[in-house]
Amino acid sequence: MGRKNDFNIYTQEFEAINKKIERRNFLKSTAGGMGAMALGTLLSSSISTKTFEQQILDALPTIAPKAKRVVYLFMSGGPSQFETFDYKPGLIKMQGQGLPDSVRNGQRLTGMSASQALLPIASSFANFKQHGKSNTWVSDLLPYTAQVVDELCIIKSMYTEQINHDPALTFFQTGHQLPGRPSIGSWMSYGLGSENKNLPAFIVLVSKNASRDQPLYARLWGNGFLPSQHQGVQFRSGKDPVLFLNNPEGYDGTDRKEMLDYLGQLNNLQNEVWGDAEVDARMSQYELAFRMQTSVPDVMDTSNESDEVFDLYGPDSREKGTFAANCLLARKLLEKDVRFVQLYHQGWDHHGSLPQGMKQQCKQTDQASAALIMDLKRRGMLDDTLVIWGGEFGRTAYSQGKLEKDNYGRDHHPRCFTMWMAGAGVKPGMTYGQTDDFSYNIVKNPVHVHDFHATLLHIMGINHEQLIYKYQGRRFRLTDVSGKVINDILV
Amino acid sequence: MLDFIGHLHPLIVHLPIGILLLGILMMVYEHYSKVDLHAPISLAFLVGSISAVLACLAGWILSNSGEYNALLVQKHQWTGISTTVIGLLVYFLKQYRKLLAVILTLLVFITGHYGGTLTHGENYLFNSNENSNTSQGDTLKKESKIITQVISNGADSLTIETHNVYKEQVAPILKLRCYNCHAALKQKNRLRLDGEIFIKKGGKNGKIFVAGNTFKSPLYTSLVLPIDDEKHMPPKGKHQLNQNEILIIERWIKSGASFEDIIDTISNKELVKNASSQNTIANKNILANPEKVNSKITETKKDVVENNNIKGVEKISSLPNPAPISPSIIEDFKQKNIILTNIAEGSNFVMVNFINVVPFNNSSLQALKSINEQLAVLKLTNLPINDDDLKVVADLKNIKKLNVENTLITDNGMDYIKQLSQLEQLNLYGTNISDEGIIQLADLKNLFVLYLWKTKVTLNGIEQFKKLNPKVTIEIGDFKFQKK
Numbered sequence: 001m002g003r004k005n006d007f008n009i010y011t012q013e014f015e016a017i018n019k020k021i022e023r024r025n026f027l028k029s030t031a032g033g034m035g036a037m038a039l040g041t042l043l044s045s046s047i048s049t050k051t052f053e054q055q056i057l058d059a060l061p062t063i064a065p066k067a068k069r070v071v072y073l074f075m076s077g078g079p080s081q082f083e084t085f086d087y088k089p090g091l092i093k094m095q096g097q098g099l100p101d102s103v104r105n106g107q108r109l110t111g112m113s114a115s116q117a118l119l120p121i122a123s124s125f126a127n128f129k130q131h132g133k134s135n136t137w138v139s140d141l142l143p144y145t146a147q148v149v150d151e152l153c154i155i156k157s158m159y160t161e162q163i164n165h166d167p168a169l170t171f172f173q174t175g176h177q178l179p180g181r182p183s184i185g186s187w188m189s190y191g192l193g194s195e196n197k198n199l200p201a202f203i204v205l206v207s208k209n210a211s212r213d214q215p216l217y218a219r220l221w222g223n224g225f226l227p228s229q230h231q232g233v234q235f236r237s238g239k240d241p242v243l244f245l246n247n248p249e250g251y252d253g254t255d256r257k258e259m260l261d262y263l264g265q266l267n268n269l270q271n272e273v274w275g276d277a278e279v280d281a282r283m284s285q286y287e288l289a290f291r292m293q294t295s296v297p298d299v300m301d302t303s304n305e306s307d308e309v310f311d312l313y314g315p316d317s318r319e320k321g322t323f324a325a326n327c328l329l330a331r332k333l334l335e336k337d338v339r340f341v342q343l344y345h346q347g348w349d350h351h352g353s354l355p356q357g358m359k360q361q362c363k364q365t366d367q368a369s370a371a372l373i374m375d376l377k378r379r380g381m382l383d384d385t386l387v388i389w390g391g392e393f394g395r396t397a398y399s400q401g402k403l404e405k406d407n408y409g410r411d412h413h414p415r416c417f418t419m420w421m422a423g424a425g426v427k428p429g430m431t432y433g434q435t436d437d438f439s440y441n442i443v444k445n446p447v448h449v450h451d452f453h454a455t456l457l458h459i460m461g462i463n464h465e466q467l468i469y470k471y472q473g474r475r476f477r478l479t480d481v482s483g484k485v486i487n488d489i490l491v
Numbered sequence: 492m493l494d495f496i497g498h499l500h501p502l503i504v505h506l507p508i509g510i511l512l513l514g515i516l517m518m519v520y521e522h523y524s525k526v527d528l529h530a531p532i533s534l535a536f537l538v539g540s541i542s543a544v545l546a547c548l549a550g551w552i553l554s555n556s557g558e559y560n561a562l563l564v565q566k567h568q569w570t571g572i573s574t575t576v577i578g579l580l581v582y583f584l585k586q587y588r589k590l591l592a593v594i595l596t597l598l599v600f601i602t603g604h605y606g607g608t609l610t611h612g613e614n615y616l617f618n619s620n621e622n623s624n625t626s627q628g629d630t631l632k633k634e635s636k637i638i639t640q641v642i643s644n645g646a647d648s649l650t651i652e653t654h655n656v657y658k659e660q661v662a663p664i665l666k667l668r669c670y671n672c673h674a675a676l677k678q679k680n681r682l683r684l685d686g687e688i689f690i691k692k693g694g695k696n697g698k699i700f701v702a703g704n705t706f707k708s709p710l711y712t713s714l715v716l717p718i719d720d721e722k723h724m725p726p727k728g729k730h731q732l733n734q735n736e737i738l739i740i741e742r743w744i745k746s747g748a749s750f751e752d753i754i755d756t757i758s759n760k761e762l763v764k765n766a767s768s769q770n771t772i773a774n775k776n777i778l779a780n781p782e783k784v785n786s787k788i789t790e791t792k793k794d795v796v797e798n799n800n801i802k803g804v805e806k807i808s809s810l811p812n813p814a815p816i817s818p819s820i821i822e823d824f825k826q827k828n829i830i831l832t833n834i835a836e837g838s839n840f841v842m843v844n845f846i847n848v849v850p851f852n853n854s855s856l857q858a859l860k861s862i863n864e865q866l867a868v869l870k871l872t873n874l875p876i877n878d879d880d881l882k883v884v885a886d887l888k889n890i891k892k893l894n895v896e897n898t899l900i901t902d903n904g905m906d907y908i909k910q911l912s913q914l915e916q917l918n919l920y921g922t923n924i925s926d927e928g929i930i931q932l933a934d935l936k937n938l939f940v941l942y943l944w945k946t947k948v949t950l951n952g953i954e955q956f957k958k959l960n961p962k963v964t965i966e967i968g969d970f971k972f973q974k975k
Binding site: 063064065144147195196197198312335336337367370371374377378379380383461 | 828830834835836844846847849872873894896916918920940942944966967968970972973
């Protein structure tokens with residue numbers, strides 16, 4: 001019996017594939033109902049004369065997308081909130097004292113500091129000042145970010161469930177701590193499609209100038225179970241920005257085109273027989289790759305940028321592959337209507353020598369992050385582009401290892417950390433959420449990673465509960481079965 | 492166990508129908524062919540009658556479940572018993588067999604019909620409910636009573652349409668998909684859905700909805716459970732609700748599952764903007780009964796805000812939704828590689844982007860003429876367009892956002908742009924616009940942001956503009972970092 005049922009389900013799904021009820025079928029089939037129109041370009045199938053029902057549905061509220069593009073500056077390793085945005089002057093008096101049990105409240109620590117006899121409170125070596133019309137506290141390690149603070153919406157009450165890098169990164173990028181789910185950018189590509197047909201909808205840039213204390217994996221921008229054209233494409237600095245994109249030496253472009261045309265015909269034959277979504281994906285990838293042979297060198301070329309622009313992003317920006325150069329490149333990609341650009345900058349994992357490490361990390365990222373915001377703003381792009389800055393977790397109030405006057409470390413801390421957003425859809429000059437005096441627990445307005453994802457999708461005009469993909473017999477969402485939109489930070 | 496026997500009724504009942512009718516058929520055959528079928532005919536009536544007795548018993552148990560319309564059950568019960576009795580009489584009273592067989596035939600059909608009515612609902616025989624969308628639309632239209640009020644006060648006029656979502660939208664769906672088992676005739680799980688009182692009362696397992704919470708509302712959850720789930724409704728094999736219908740139920744519950752809820756479609760821009768301020772309409776004193784309508788509007792707004800409690804969830808445009816773009820035009824845009832996207836779900840306003848039009852030819856802008864009603868956002872960034880090309884743009888009366896940065900346009904092009912009365916955002920950075928150009932735009936009442944980085948506009952020009960139109964934010968890109 002069971003077997004027969006399985007077979008029936010299989011047959012149904014198979015038929016569904018045959019009928020090409022493909023991505024977005026759920027959303028599209030509602031024709032003017034939820035999501036359909038917000039997602040992707042207009043398709044003739046979704047057009048029909050309005051039924052009376054739809055007129056009523058029109059009168060009901062819908063989500064208007066605020067952002068069309070996202071640039072996500074991911075600070076991999078877990079930047080310390082104590083040396084950036086979460087000002088805790090009370091810690092100075094308690095310097096070197098043990099973290100009170102009432103604060104820690106029996107919460108787990110990593111194996112790295114759990115065996116420490118004393119968890120000595122480490123106040124921040126950085127000095128804080130209030131900046132901007134919003135009077136926001138920013139550390140002196142971020143002098144440039146401090147100048148654009150009125151554009152930022154700072155969330156001090158982020159929290160995650162993971163205490164170690166790999167699961168925490170994976171959780172942040174895919175909504176699940178185990179590998180295998182699609183990343184945020186892939187969901188965006190799947191849900192909203194690509195504007196510029198000559199570039200991928202989801203592009204990843206990894207800083208070359210960062211200290212690589214913790215690894216990054218390509219699966220962080222992987223498509224998981226979504227069709228493969230939605231995976232992030234990494235653009236590298238150097239001769240080959242996209243690996244294996246260029247024709248082999250001595251191979252003519254017209255030959256390439258001819259080969260691809262024949263291959264396309266063969267794939268089409270297979271597609272008619274099997275209707276496998278992966279055949280579609282492969283064909284679209286081949287075609288995109290061919291177009292990218294001209295579009296990529298074009299977009300990677302920053303020689304036309306004026307000195308003023310390089311000065312804005314800082315001296316690093318002239319050297320390809322640095323975080324600053326990547327920020328500049330990100331702006332160029334966004335100008336080309338790339339949907340989701342993600343930058344990774346490693347090196348924030350300061351278990352020891354934190355002061356020295358933070359100085360270096362901030363120096364590498366501060367100016368360019370701030371410059372990106374202002375560059376987008378003067379081009380009128382901050383209206384429909386969302387900029388995000390943040391890591392996978394925060395750091396502890398106590399020092400890991402020995403606490404010295406100008407040298408200490410901080411362990412992983414998932415229970416609260418800071419990130420910021422700027423641009424389309426979020427309130428500028430806002431600080432949201434509050435942590436206790438030790439920045440150890442959240443006392444007001446906690447924001448879970450799922451909530452962050454839900455809010456991000458909402459700003460893009462997607463109801464996170466409706467962006468669904470069915471795989472292995474169940475439905476998956478970026479926000480799993482959780483997540484709520486944080487209204488208070490929305491414009 | 493008893494329940495189980497009861498549930499066997501629909502199965503057993505087909506035995507007497509078949510066997511008794513076979514007996515009758517054999518009688519007819521015997522009459523014409525003169526073959527002696529006496530013994531099998533008797534056997535058929537005996538076995539048929541016994542199975543009819545069993546069917547009666549099972550049916551009686553089933554009727555005690557109370558899920559069916561009592562009156563109809565009674566009719567079915569007595570015709571069923573009569574069928575059984577007559578069946579036995581046909582077997583025993585061989586001399587009257589022919590007359591009795593005629594009565595038996597009629598009874599079998601009548602009983603069967605009542606049974607069918609119980610299972611499939613009234614009108615199942617002639618009036619199939621599984622019909623197309625068009626007739627559904629007709630029903631909806633027939634049932635909906637839209638009260639339209641047109642109020643006019645000199646230049647200001649507004650139209651208010653009041654809708655009852657339950658009556659117009661929800662009830663027809665329930666009627667189409669649920670009444671068969673959950674209405675007057677049949678009340679599976681003692682649940683009726685054919686009226687406000689019944690829906691509020693719920694069924695055997697309690698309430699079926701919690702206003703505002705779809706996930707605690709079996710009325711919704713049963714629809715979206717996997718079809719193989721035993722709690723999925725309508726049961727597997729019955730006609731399912733389509734996505735739109737589910738969506739309507741979902742939104743109705745989310746919005747508070749009101750049976751009186753009113754949605755006002757207001758076709759007046761100013762009013763929509765001010766609808767949240769309670770006194771707008773009352774102050775204008777333009778209604779016969781201002782308080783009533785006023786409260787309706789605020790109620791609706793309140794509902795929208797409270798139940799969704801999400802920002803950005805709002806009517807996309809204060810302008811009335813235009814007609815959808817025809818498929819042939821969409822196809823035309825696709826052919827030309829012009830990206831056409833709705834600005835939001837449910838809105839027919841579109842954004843247009845020419846980024847994929849390579850090589851770009853200025854004549855491709857002519858395509859915009861066909862969508863001048865719907866076009867709300869237009870991006871012509873980095874294209875070699877000049878002032879003459881903006882002629883087409885001047886016709887885009889509903890455009891809200893225009894990107895013409897890094898193009899060849901000059902002050903002369905402002906003649907066209909100044910006609911765009913709905914324009915809210917205008918990006919002119921990287922063009923040859925000067926003070927003379929922007930001053931022409933000062934009359935754009937809805938404009939709130941103007942991008943002028945890398946233009947010939949001077950600070951003096953901006954000051955002049957600000958005097959005429961102070962609420963516009965002007966971005967000239969003068970931000971510089973203070974070096975640290």
